[in-house]
Amino acid sequence: MALKYSILGLLHYEDLHGYRIKEHIENNFGRMWSINYGQIYPNLKKLREDGLISMKEIVQNGKKGPPRKLYAITPKGRQEFARWLESFPEKPMILRDPFLMKFVFYGFGDHKRSLVVVEQQIALYEKQGENRNKNLEKRRQSGLYVKLISELGADMNDMFLEWLKRARSEIIAQIKEDAK
Numbered sequence: 001m002a003l004k005y006s007i008l009g010l011l012h013y014e015d016l017h018g019y020r021i022k023e024h025i026e027n028n029f030g031r032m033w034s035i036n037y038g039q040i041y042p043n044l045k046k047l048r049e050d051g052l053i054s055m056k057e058i059v060q061n062g063k064k065g066p067p068r069k070l071y072a073i074t075p076k077g078r079q080e081f082a083r084w085l086e087s088f089p090e091k092p093m094i095l096r097d098p099f100l101m102k103f104v105f106y107g108f109g110d111h112k113r114s115l116v117v118v119e120q121q122i123a124l125y126e127k128q129g130e131n132r133n134k135n136l137e138k139r140r141q142s143g144l145y146v147k148l149i150s151e152l153g154a155d156m157n158d159m160f161l162e163w164l165k166r167a168r169s170e171i172i173a174q175i176k177e178d179a180k
Helices: 002-013 018-029 037-049 073-084 097-105 113-142 146-177
Strands: 053-058 066-071
Touching: 002 037, 002 053, 002 066, 002 073, 018 037, 018 066, 037 053, 037 066, 053 073, 066 073, 097 113, 113 146
Parallel strands: none
Antiparallel strands: 053 066
16 A cells, blocks of 8 residues: 555655566655565556556657656545645554564574674674765755655664664673573
């Protein structure tokens, strides 16, 4: 469901082709969920069948290959999107992270190995934090709601990084305790 409305939301900004929709979702919403082309095009087809978007083929001047399909939101699509915006969220936030799923079970494994993985996660979130903060100023100029969601992403990254560092300290203490 979220993908359907994300596509409709993106088409409020400008008409887009499928590749650009996927690229925009990955670049801007990739921390919320991941998608693939196998999801984009069936959704575009269904949205078009439902009359929520239209499609026109654009011949690429001087380029070989088939025409590009450019999608635009229809008045019916705008109405459906407005209805969705006014509705309550379907369910509370779900945090799906393969690392966290493994982390729960690290007590059954080698503490030293879990420490290596935690260190890798710390490096990942430090780099991700740098990128988020670098883009934060640009996002703050993109309107109130884009600014707020960007700040949430940066804050969550910082919070998770702080938790990882605390976990690292406690794992190190456990390794020292086990060595006694």
